[in-house]
Amino acid sequence: MEVKDIKSYGDLDGDGGSQIIEQVLSLKEKVQAKLSGVKRMIAIGSGKGGVGKSTLTFQLANQLRKCGKAVAILDADFNGPTIAQISGTKDAKFIPGENGLTLPVSKNGIGIMSIGSLVPESEAVDFSSVAQGDSYIWRATKEFSVLTDILANTNWGELDFLLVDLPPGAERCRQFAEFFGKRVSFILITIPSDVSRGVVSRSYEALKESGSDVIGFIENMDGYICNDCKSVKPLFPNNKKIQLDLQRLGGIPFDPKLALMCDRGIADETSEKSPAVQSLAKIAADLLAVS
Ligand code: ADP
Numbered sequence: 001m002e003v004k005d006i007k008s009y010g011d012l013d014g015d016g017g018s019q020i021i022e023q024v025l026s027l028k029e030k031v032q033a034k035l036s037g038v039k040r041m042i043a044i045g046s047g048k049g050g051v052g053k054s055t056l057t058f059q060l061a062n063q064l065r066k067c068g069k070a071v072a073i074l075d076a077d078f079n080g081p082t083i084a085q086i087s088g089t090k091d092a093k094f095i096p097g098e099n100g101l102t103l104p105v106s107k108n109g110i111g112i113m114s115i116g117s118l119v120p121e122s123e124a125v126d127f128s129s130v131a132q133g134d135s136y137i138w139r140a141t142k143e144f145s146v147l148t149d150i151l152a153n154t155n156w157g158e159l160d161f162l163l164v165d166l167p168p169g170a171e172r173c174r175q176f177a178e179f180f181g182k183r184v185s186f187i188l189i190t191i192p193s194d195v196s197r198g199v200v201s202r203s204y205e206a207l208k209e210s211g212s213d214v215i216g217f218i219e220n221m222d223g224y225i226c227n228d229c230k231s232v233k234p235l236f237p238n239n240k241k242i243q244l245d246l247q248r249l250g251g252i253p254f255d256p257k258l259a260l261m262c263d264r265g266i267a268d269e270t271s272e273k274s275p276a277v278q279s280l281a282k283i284a285a286d287l288l289a290v291s
Contacts, residue, residue: 027148027149027152028148030152031148031151031152034100034151034152034153034154034155034156035151035156035162035183037156037157037158037159038156038159038161038162038183039159039160039161040160040161040162040185041161041162041163041164041180041183041184041185042161042162042163042164042184042185042186042187042215042287043076043163043164043166043173043176043177043180043184043185043186043187044056044057044060044163044164044165044166044186044187044188044189045166045168045172045173045176045186045187045188045189045203046166046168046188046189046190046196046199046200046203047168047169047170047173047196047198047199047200047202047203048168048190048191048195048196048199048200049080049167049168050168051189051190051191051196051220051221052189052191052220052221052252053077053165053166053168053189054075054077054080054082054083054086054165055086055220055258055259055262055267056189056218056220056252056280057073057083057163057165058073058083058086058087058110058262058267058268059252059258059267059270059276059277059280060163060280060283060284060287061073061110061161061163062108062110062267062268062270062280063277063280063281063283063284063285064160064161064284064287064288065108065109065110066108066281066284067284067285067288069160069161069288070157070158070159070160070161071109071110071111071159071160071161071162071163072103072110072111072112072113072156072159072161072162072163073087073110073111073112073113073114073162073163073164073165074113074150074151074162074163074164074165075112075113075114075115075116075165076147076164076165076166076167076176077165077166077167077168078115078143078146078147078167079167080167081114081115081116081119082114082116082262083112083114083116083165084112084114084115084116084117085116085262085263085265086262086265086267087106087110087112087114087265087267087268088106088107088265088266088267088268089104089105089106089112089114089117089265090116090117090265091117092104092112092117094117094118097155099155100152100153100154100155101153101154101155102155103154103155103156103157104117106268107266107268108268110268111156111157111159113150113154140175144175144179147179164176164180164184169203170199170202170203170205170206171206173186173188173203173206173207174206174207174209174210177206177207177210177212178210182213184212184213185212185213185214185215186207186212186213186214186215187214187215187216187217187218187249188200188203188204188207188214188216188217188218188246189217189218189220190217190218190219190220190242190244191219191220191221191236192219192221192222192235192236192238192242193236193238194238197242197243197244200217200244201244201245204217204244204245204246214246215247215249215287216246216247216248216249217242217244217246217247217248217249218248218249218250218251218252218283219242219248219250219251219252220251220252220254221235221236221252221253221254222235222251222252222253223235223251223253223254224253224254224255224256225253225254225255225256225257225274225275225276227256232253232275235253235254249283249286250279250280250282250283250286251279252276252279252280253275253276253279254276255270255274255275255276255277257270257271257274258270258274258276258277
């Protein structure tokens, strides 16, 4: 093709025949319809990775489920989809049904939609692009289009809670806030370090700018459970409670047994005796009290 043949948007008549607006609107309507049975949608985010977002998302779901609620998790962290492993649904099959894909379910009945069940660990999710080497230009667009397809083609059914495990990044929190709109509230996760607090604070500011409802933050790794004496001991040197201009929903100590259970895909077998589980149960009860 000669350069003179390349058209700019100004040369196109209307949408160039693509019916792009109609396509987007019809997909949006489909998503709306598919999520119409979802009472409450909460996205779990953080500016940082590795602070326990996925772990706490699953544990919160677990606690809500124990209270008899219908719960599902959407793992929106396409490049680090760990919910499949944590929930023991890594090898789950997605079965097409009349009203879309049937959600795989963890042993205790939590619906799990995680790309980790579809893409082998040895492969990264590929948002391929026609512009070789410039895939970063299309990345967010393609990622949200995959997310839209997942939302529109899954049978979410009647749910009390749909928890969304977000990818890390303050800017990502805002992108998801804009994508989901008013139907979603946020919980932010931090750990007791000033570095993490700073990044979570940025995420909160970004969410405030987009007018999102932020329920509060959870301080994960708030001490650790000693294997010998079973008491909670300080983990971070600066043993002060994190201060943020946002409600603190609770602190969760690092529980080595929980870490092992997550790795083994049996994270729903946590003991009620664990102080970490007790704190999570309290957070879930508080969430239910305002539902
Ligand atoms: P993120 O989703 O923020 O990247 P993960 O939830 O994957 O972080 O957690 C990172 C690692 O830390 C995982 O191996 C997880 O099992 C472990 N972990 C996180 N929080 C806890 C906790 N409170 N107790 C025990 N292990 C934890």
